[in-house]
Amino acid sequence: MADTLPGASAPAHWNLDTVVAQLRDSREVTHKIRYQGNIRELPSKTALVGILQGLCAALFPTHYGRAGLTDESIDYFVGDTLNTTLSLLSEQVRRGLVFGTDAGKLTGAQLTERAQQITREFASQLPAIRALLVSDLQAAYQGDPAATSISEILLCYPGTVAVIYYRLAHALYRLDAKLVARLISDIAHSDTGIDIHPAAQIGGSFFIDHGTGVVIGETAIIGQHVRLYQAVTLGARRFPADATGALIKGNARHPIVEDDVVIYAGATILGRITIGRGSTIGGNVWLTHDVAPGSNVSQADARSNCPE
Known part of the structure; x- marks a missing residue:
């Protein structure tokens, strides 16, 4: 029986053994860029996208969370979402801390403890962050005659998404989770076309209209x-x-x-x-x-x- 169907091309051969060996030599010897020469474990942008979705759902559960939430269920939803999301965030913060200036002085257990401390402090700031974001939403509603509701601004305005992500990233940056904060800013940039460095200082009632x-x-x-x-x-x-x-x-x-x-x-x-x-x-x-x-x-x- 023929190995290929009539008219089909024969399998291609890419000389992969040589290519893979040359890439290893570039990666490990001639062009090595790995942090401190050996750090392979990096924060995951994919994981951070999910974490941002969880944080937004906790901050604005009826807009970014689950449909059909009631007065009886909403606090349970927020608590469960935060418990899961903050645990995931702590791991990403730990991975990012490896790139800090004093990371070499800390053991693995100390890095984990530091990440948990940062995440705990970040969680304590979420009510204040939400208060700032509400001032931003009100500024958008008052500043744009096309806006018909706060819900429209939350659901349809890319500037609002960028500001939400900035406020979260800024809090993490100030807590020394700088690499994770930068990754969050990059996610916001990719999603909205708006590029805000997390170290920038921005007061309340801030509105970016259109924004690209x-x-x-x-x-x-x-x-x-x-x-x-x-x-x-x-x-x-x-x-x-x-x-x-x-x-x-x-x-x-x-x-x-x-x-x-x-x-x-x-x-x-x-x-x-x-x-x-x-x-x-x-x-x-x-x-x-x-x-x-x-x-x-x-x-x-x-x-x-x-x-x-």
Whole structure:
């Protein structure tokens, strides 16, 4: 009997033994990039997607949780969801802690204990995070005439998803679960097109309308009642280097946006500058200098004030 059906191609041969051996040599010897030379265990982005779904369900159970919840069942649902989700989160935090600066000084048991402490503290912050998120939802409802309800904003607005994920990631980042926080930000970026570094500081009643292409850098500080539109960048103007040419990390290099500021679509705001309270920044403005409180900046204004 023939090995293949009439007209079918013969099985291909890819010389895999040689390719696999060469990849091993690259991976283990010539181009080795594994952390500390031997760390294989990484946080799982797939696991974190499920964890985020669980956290959102606990925060807003009737929107992101289970249909048909009642006054009698909702607390049981939230408690069970949190118990499962936080256990999964603790494991991802433990994996991320291996990449911390002092991880080499800790035993496996100490890393596990530290991850549990971080997760416990994170859980205690969830009511305060939800309160902040409710202020963000109210700002979205008040700031967008197309919004018909808070439920619509929770279910349909990508900016809301990005802000929820940011608030969760920011809390973890401050608790030193930095790699997990960065992964959450990357998941938000993939899902929404909005890129917010988890170290950025953002006050309450924050609203990103539409949102695609928004970028908020690591050291940005944003006050209360700020509204951004799509394609706004709060970025760095330059990247200082040390004597060896390596970039200096951690410098304050992103804008400060004070309370009650509106920044319209396509504006690019660069460097450690301050946008004064109550200002409005017009669309497509390129801005690299401070703006006084109560200002209205258009493209023409920005060009006329740009340094030579």
